[in-house]
Amino acid sequence: MAAIAPFHVMALLARAKELEAAGRSIIHMEIGEPDFPTAAPIVRAGQRALSEGRTRYTAAAGLPELRQAIGGHYRDRYGVEVPTRRILITPGASGALQLATALLVGPGDRVLLADPGYPCNRHFVRLAEGEAVGIPVGPATAYQLTAELVERYWDERTAAVLLASPANPTGTVIPPQALAAIISTVEARGGRVIMDEIYHGLVYDTSLQTALAYSDQVIALNSFSKYYGMTGWRLGWLVAPDDCVGAAEKLAQNLFLAASTPAQYAALAAFLPETRAVFEQRRREFQARRDFLLPALRKLGFDILSIPDGAFYLYADCSRFTDDSYQFALQLLEQSGVAITPGIDFGNHSPERHVRFAYTTAIPQLADGVERLKRALAA
């Protein structure tokens, strides 16, 4: 338990709520949750499911219709055939991450991952009795692992490499050729790639291919939370290689029995054309926010050296202003009412020099936040 760090942003969020309760105006740029409500067709499908009494357990692998719809999504969006039997529905991407690490990681096994990165990844590896090896990454590789880095850090204890594209906290992506190169490097060494694609769909000046296009040995995971806007429903999925499917189902039965049934029925509506139109409109709105916030922060003196092509985060070097980003974030909250996430939540590689801005709030609020930052930094 001592190895599991809390999210520091939670303490900050709690303080932000206290200040709000006391009447202060707070600009929230700390929250990794889109501000849009779940799209209406999904909500209606959820209500219909409840009317029809869809409240009993599904099979551990999930609702067959939803697994098929996800297979259709891989076909339509990526041109990749993924057999339904390899697709498992999970309680959020959290459930998928836990399955993936439990499947691939044994006692003492090492898993390579980028530092900075999503903090829970390290903890899931630890819970599987493995060791997460954070590889320091920076602007030179767009904060992503490369085949060369994987080669350099690989040793006989390494079992897997965990990639995320687009990534949290940096929003950067792995270009297709680089992704293919990492996968073949890992597989040539007898290892496996765990591919986090939970921000797929939320990309701006580029397009992404799923890692499943390059290998059927990859474990890919995705979520209905981000692009699909279903955070609180807690629904995600896992694509397992054929040799892992049986073990994945067995583990899912034991760990969580099944994902939420009403959520699974609701998610069927996520693949309708009218719902995709809502998602695409929101994607354009996120892009407009990024295109506003990125130059505005740079102008204030934050260094953002890699173009964040996706997700809804900007990871900024704040060393022009502070050598303690946690205190910096606390002070901005207290004095200016701007909530951001300190680097410490994302790893050990220079966290004190970095903060994360989330553009999960509308442009007028972002503009207000930038003005507040400007005054605070001039003071």
Next chain:
Amino acid sequence: MAAIAPFHVMALLARAKELEAAGRSIIHMEIGEPDFPTAAPIVRAGQRALSEGRTRYTAAAGLPELRQAIGGHYRDRYGVEVPTRRILITPGASGALQLATALLVGPGDRVLLADPGYPCNRHFVRLAEGEAVGIPVGPATAYQLTAELVERYWDERTAAVLLASPANPTGTVIPPQALAAIISTVEARGGRVIMDEIYHGLVYDTSLQTALAYSDQVIALNSFSKYYGMTGWRLGWLVAPDDCVGAAEKLAQNLFLAASTPAQYAALAAFLPETRAVFEQRRREFQARRDFLLPALRKLGFDILSIPDGAFYLYADCSRFTDDSYQFALQLLEQSGVAITPGIDFGNHSPERHVRFAYTTAIPQLADGVERLKRALAA
């Protein structure tokens, strides 16, 4: 992974569905899920939550109103004060079990539990790097642990004892004095009790006190699935001792972020008087089923030596008919269309001599099942 057993009943259930798809009539006495739909006030509350856009993440510990409502439930039902801060909402009792074992069990720690028992318990202990020690129990102790058994099996590596009352697969309960004695025995040795109360409420000729009445060091867990009839919603809760609350929240953040938000809003309606009236009517129906099935099975020659006071299971010695309960169950399914669960799913203590009957189907179906059994056993 190899240490994680599949549920054998799943293979049986799959075969039952194949037979049904081919037109055969199957009597389902294998399923641990009530046949009642979720009560109407809960469904309505879920639909209202969706209309109101309650689809974003809650805090990791859960919706404050729901935690308070559960505190009120302990006050009203058991006369026990449980501070809201100690109550965490989880994705099903599965989530609560995983939290409880991760909190209390370290590498090499031993956890004592009854054999037969709920199979996932052993696996959660294993996932926490501990060792589950199944203690063979039988009719002499109503298939439950006792203070004396705990004393006998306790050693310096033992960290915790896991109890379930009413229990799966036996339906038996731990009487109040025996429960208090176990708890004080465990705590005198510096250990902790994990108390599974997921079938509380579903008791028939007796009434139960929560383990929280005897000690505030117990970790108690409960579920909205059984008495509250919300299986597919995946919602449960955990009551942690004060010294574990911080770690439990941290772990919940990492493992699953939060439980389903629409489910949490829906569950608020579970504590309304009109909803309780529905639950109580269903409890009486379960009691009527038990009172029908128990003597009928005994008359056929199944030995059921401990009165099952709760849950919706009968655990029967079938050694008069077979020395291989798994083959026996398969044969009954194929030849008579009666689906039951073989003992192998519940542990290593004479599983080949036992089967579990679930009375999660209405009396006319149960009566049909008994008739089919009668013909099969006479053949």
